Amino acid sequence: MAIETSRLPGLHRNSVAERLERIAEAVGLTPQQTAHLADTGNLTSDIANRLIENVIGTMNLPIGIATNMLVDGAEVLVPMATEESSVVAAVCNSARMCRDTGGFRTAVSGSEMIAQVQILDVPDPQSARLRLLERRDVIRQRCDAIDPVLVELGGGFRDLEVRVLETRGGPMVIVHLIVDTRDAMGANAVNSMAEALAPSLAEWAGGRALLRILSNLADRRLARASAVWPLEQIGGPRVRDDILAAFHFAEADPYRAATHNKGIMNGISALAMATGNDTRALEAGAHAYAARGGRYRALGSWEIDGEGALVGSLEVPIAMGMVGGATRGHPTAGLALAILGVETAGGLARVAAAVGLAQNFAALRALVTSGIQKGHMALHAQNIAMMAGARGEEIDRVAQILVERGEVRMDIAQAVLRDLSGSGSK
Numbered sequence: 001m002a003i004e005t006s007r008l009p010g011l012h013r014n015s016v017a018e019r020l021e022r023i024a025e026a027v028g029l030t031p032q033q034t035a036h037l038a039d040t041g042n043l044t045s046d047i048a049n050r051l052i053e054n055v056i057g058t059m060n061l062p063i064g065i066a067t068n069m070l071v072d073g074a075e076v077l078v079p080m081a082t083e084e085s086s087v088v089a090a091v092c093n094s095a096r097m098c099r100d101t102g103g104f105r106t107a108v109s110g111s112e113m114i115a116q117v118q119i120l121d122v123p124d125p126q127s128a129r130l131r132l133l134e135r136r137d138v139i140r141q142r143c144d145a146i147d148p149v150l151v152e153l154g155g156g157f158r159d160l161e162v163r164v165l166e167t168r169g170g171p172m173v174i175v176h177l178i179v180d181t182r183d184a185m186g187a188n189a190v191n192s193m194a195e196a197l198a199p200s201l202a203e204w205a206g207g208r209a210l211l212r213i214l215s216n217l218a219d220r221r222l223a224r225a226s227a228v229w230p231l232e233q234i235g236g237p238r239v240r241d242d243i244l245a246a247f248h249f250a251e252a253d254p255y256r257a258a259t260h261n262k263g264i265m266n267g268i269s270a271l272a273m274a275t276g277n278d279t280r281a282l283e284a285g286a287h288a289y290a291a292r293g294g295r296y297r298a299l300g301s302w303e304i305d306g307e308g309a310l311v312g313s314l315e316v317p318i319a320m321g322m323v324g325g326a327t328r329g330h331p332t333a334g335l336a337l338a339i340l341g342v343e344t345a346g347g348l349a350r351v352a353a354a355v356g357l358a359q360n361f362a363a364l365r366a367l368v369t370s371g372i373q374k375g376h377m378a379l380h381a382q383n384i385a386m387m388a389g390a391r392g393e394e395i396d397r398v399a400q401i402l403v404e405r406g407e408v409r410m411d412i413a414q415a416v417l418r419d420l421s422g423s424g425s426k
């Protein structure tokens with residue numbers, strides 16, 4: 001509906017309840033709709049109000065548990081928050097099929113993040129670069145002084161890179177502060193360092209500092225996972241070879257690679273969401289990493305081992321944390337971490353890579369065999385049944401009829417519902 005104005009002065013100063021009242025009035029919500037938004041479930045409005053601005057409610061997502069996961073010899077239950085059907089089942093199935101060969105072997109390359117400081121108007125960028133590199137020690141001291149707790153935990157400044165970047169606006173000096181952020185995702189730590197150091201960096205370079213922000217291309221924080229799927233588990237050599245052909249397609253074609261990688265991120269982002277991590281940072285990092293060679297490519301790799309089994313491997317930047325932000329502030333995120341049982345951000349990243357690989361396997365296997373819709377349909381049919389107005393036991397009955405008819409459509413669901421109601425079989 002059209003509203004009179006989107007100017008709502010002082011909205012940010014209102015309580016959650018007052019805000020909801022104002023919004024309900026502005027857009028004409030019914031008392032039931034307003035009551036629905038007022039029910040914030042297991043995230044209290046007080047906590048929600050401290051996470052973001054102008055809060056009027058919460059948006060609940062289901063958390064499903066991926067079973068069967070064996071990661072570096074340990075049994076792991078993986079909480080996944082997603083709105084997409086088939087994602088959790090996909091991980092369960094993939095993980096079951098590689099258990100006999102030991103499940104997922106994983107590793108991480110480190111926990112270093114990069115903060116970038118952009119310096120403009122430097123008359124002698126090449127010698128400015130050297131002047132900055134010579135000040136590595138003082139830069140280290142100043143960075144570490146910003147976050148002594150991080151240093152106490154074994155993290156802090158690790159390295160300095162200075163690049164001269166040719167741009168259409170002329171050369172720029174780009175400083176990379178490389179910081180080990182340990183169990184934090186690290187955005188706050190490195191952004192604070194970049195902001196604090198920028199004036200001195202600019203002075204030493206003889207220019208003007210502009211942007212001071214982390215890079216989401218977290219290529220010093222790679223997580224790796226590999227697993228072996230035996231032929232008898234996946235349905236024989238034809239399925240294996242077709243999965244390879246699907247991967248080769250994704251390697252060669254950015255249109256396919258985008259979808260291939262989206263499937264991987266279905267798993268990684270769902271784990272990130274459940275644990276209160278920044279899904280956009282992960283998505284940005286993964287896609288930038290996929291394009292690091294100058295062309296957007298498929299993440300990961302599929303090949304055949306000496307026994308003829310299918311081997312998948314995935315290497316992807318995973319900037320996930322276990323301390324700070326919503327990972328600690330959101331009570332459900334803390335419980336998801338407790339279910340997972342990992343103790344470090346590195347452990348979390350390793351599971352994330354395993355889940356991404358599991359998703360990729362499941363998607364490719366489904367695509368080269370029955371197609372993706374079959375798995376989607378059972379739950380999708382339930383969604384459609386609900387949207388058509390089915391409630392309680394009707395949902396399963398309508399969904400079953402839609403799946404049997406092979407027509408999962410809203411108009412059909414409404415007709416089926418009318419028939420059921422008409423026949424008095426509610």
Ligand code: MEV
Binds near residue numbers: 263264266
């Ligand atoms: C759907 O969310 C993900 C897939 O499209 C991934 C893929 O095509 O590899 C099934």
